[in-house]
Amino acid sequence: MDFFEKKISSKTIYSGKVLTLQVDDVKLPNGNTASREVVRHNGGVSVVAIDEDKNLLLVRQYRYPYGENLLEIPAGKLEKGEDPELCGIRELREETGYEAGNFKFLAEFYPTPGYTDERLYIFTAENLTYKGQKLDADEFLSVQRIPLEKAVEMCFNGEIKDAKSVIGILMYNKNNS
Amino acid sequence: MDFFEKKISSKTIYSGKVLTLQVDDVKLPNGNTASREVVRHNGGVSVVAIDEDKNLLLVRQYRYPYGENLLEIPAGKLEKGEDPELCGIRELREETGYEAGNFKFLAEFYPTPGYTDERLYIFTAENLTYKGQKLDADEFLSVQRIPLEKAVEMCFNGEIKDAKSVIGILMYNKNNS
Numbered sequence: 001m002d003f004f005e006k007k008i009s010s011k012t013i014y015s016g017k018v019l020t021l022q023v024d025d026v027k028l029p030n031g032n033t034a035s036r037e038v039v040r041h042n043g044g045v046s047v048v049a050i051d052e053d054k055n056l057l058l059v060r061q062y063r064y065p066y067g068e069n070l071l072e073i074p075a076g077k078l079e080k081g082e083d084p085e086l087c088g089i090r091e092l093r094e095e096t097g098y099e100a101g102n103f104k105f106l107a108e109f110y111p112t113p114g115y116t117d118e119r120l121y122i123f124t125a126e127n128l129t130y131k132g133q134k135l136d137a138d139e140f141l142s143v144q145r146i147p148l149e150k151a152v153e154m155c156f157n158g159e160i161k162d163a164k165s166v167i168g169i170l171m172y173n174k175n176n177s
Numbered sequence: 178m179d180f181f182e183k184k185i186s187s188k189t190i191y192s193g194k195v196l197t198l199q200v201d202d203v204k205l206p207n208g209n210t211a212s213r214e215v216v217r218h219n220g221g222v223s224v225v226a227i228d229e230d231k232n233l234l235l236v237r238q239y240r241y242p243y244g245e246n247l248l249e250i251p252a253g254k255l256e257k258g259e260d261p262e263l264c265g266i267r268e269l270r271e272e273t274g275y276e277a278g279n280f281k282f283l284a285e286f287y288p289t290p291g292y293t294d295e296r297l298y299i300f301t302a303e304n305l306t307y308k309g310q311k312l313d314a315d316e317f318l319s320v321q322r323i324p325l326e327k328a329v330e331m332c333f334n335g336e337i338k339d340a341k342s343v344i345g346i347l348m349y350n351k352n353n354s
Contacts, residue, residue, distance in 0.1 A: 016200065114240070
């Protein structure tokens, strides 16, 4: 059974570099009205990159909202209208220095559908060749190689907490074990 | 290697029912300054609930940011300071009508760490007994029972796209197969 909420009005509260916040009034299926706080985002792309020894390439970086350094698969934001595959190839090269002989779509997911419209795409990258990292001047991260089996363990024991990384690692592992 | 961004100033742009938006200025590791758009959120709890026939309980509901009806594991928002386990037990009962004889922590994850501080907790619920659904007057969802193996397939073919659901289903399946 499908439900629907009809937009009555929409107000843009903030429009920034990363996100836009809108607060909309909607009509519910029972005719009542409700307010919806919505973060609009261009979406992101992430990459499960595996070397010939079945090591995963992960990046460790400071994530300001949590005040923690997190271990994640390489990723970046989409520009409006950008092709996710090209974005993933670019981000993998910039953050880790690698290009892939084999670059394939793995999954698309919705990180937290209660309040954001962000779509996250995951690709797999294999047959890697090192060409040199190309970080922005204001981008700080360190690259780590972790055996795939160990990375799966780290998803279960909470050492890897980032959703795109957990989903990418568990899906890749199930497809390749 | 760890990095750090030091807060210089913080401005609250919006404070709503679901989220608060802040825009902060920070000092980067190289001494430059940058702006950080941060969604503050109390966090959420979700439940992988499995009946005696290895069916998963899923809820289908309209998600306004995407304009789609999504299939998800039962879930709800935390009140400030609320215990995640009690929240999970309450949400499972309200949305599906079930209480669990066995309710256990499965995972904690960060849905999209670039711009939100939301923490999502996942529990597993087994030995289910039906006590009656308790939906709010303005809450619309339908409950579906789907065999665990089929739900795993639906994560891979994109029929289930919600992050907490994909992570919960893949983790539960790996622990129980």
